Amino acid sequence: MVDLAILYDRSESDELGIRLTAEEKEIELEYIPFYKIAFGFNKNKFTFQSTGKDYSQVIKDCKVVLNRGQSKNRRIFAASIMEGLNKEVVNPLNVETICQSKIRSLLKFMEKGINIPKTVYVPCNVKEEMASGEYIDNTNTIIRLVENQLVKNIVIKPDAGTHGRSVSLAKNSEDLMKILNQLQTDITNPSGVVAQELIPKWFYDLRIIVSKEKNKKAFCEPTALVRGGFKEFRTNTFLGNMVFHVNLPENVKKQAEKCGKALANDSEAWLIALDAMPNIDSKTYVNENELKQKFTELQEPFEEVLKVKADPNKKSDFVKYSKNVEKAYLKYKSNEAYAYIQEVVSKTLHKTSDKVVFHEGNSCPEFWEQTRIIAGINVAEPLLACAKSLLDR
């Protein structure tokens, strides 16, 4: 009988990393699939079965579930089901529900007086279907509503999107018209239009890990992952931006803990990865051309990292893959250009720490490669600690 379980639809390196870390710490972790299974339930009983195996007893026996579904929506279903079966879940349903939506997250930050980008939400869709089957075009009205409150450099983003997908920058009304004409109502943007002011973050943003174990205070990891580059205004690493690390100023850590508590409400144990941006005015603190040159120098070592990451056999020999990717990242990190850029990030962040802006929380962060190796945070450790703390009732 195993108390802890990990649930996922399909594993990526993070889930395998959690399992490896659990093994190293001699923590027994059962596996619950959440893809091709049937969860059947009626008044007093349930079954949880794949075509070849019955997981019902595994679920009955476990007390705490680490929810690592790949999809936001699937994670919400998983959390609902597991909590419905009286399990503790990391992260709990309320955290998943809030973090799923940028607007809901920002409202929680606003309640606590945290610095956020000015945001405008217009509930109506760009195109609404009429009873006749034809569509009414609301683009002009939406533009007027948004431009009444945001002046120029407006970011349009899907409320539930990830990895920078469909995030666009409108520099003027014409751009805004083009972007809105392409905006779809779908699973990542189920209703309305989300517009935000563009924060002058210069070339980087931050991924900050905060967590809380049961009966302990919220804790912000002292180091953050920095995502940076000059390719475009979006700094997601999925888009090819590079990564660095930075030691966080005390006031930023305090704000991050406040953010985590705002998103988690009164949940007993949770782990959230916050996205934050420095707010750096037009004074750039170094010669930008020299900085861009350093990015160019780092390109080749970073491409070596990407080659290792693309290993098609990473899952079948995960330990070997982990060692190879660590070696590649450490080589990248030892480069003089890395040290130069890291120093610029550190200096500018410390100079502008009171103006850092928080804009969303990720309830199921990826971490095995970049956060773990570059920022030095194996997120599996606090995750497992959160889960274990819930066992000590």
Add this chain to the structure above:
Amino acid sequence: MSVNCTDCGGNIDLPQDAEIGEIIECPDCGLEYVVTELENGLLTLKELALKGEDWGE
């Protein structure tokens, strides 16, 4: 021939008449694999890549 599922450890039997490109599911967790050919001509299973909502760091 059988292979262990990378997600759940379950046993996946590769049928003798399996064809290259055929999709086979792990019976224990449902994860999909595609039948591929190794350099030595033997068949093996490779996890099927799907377009997910969240992937990459």
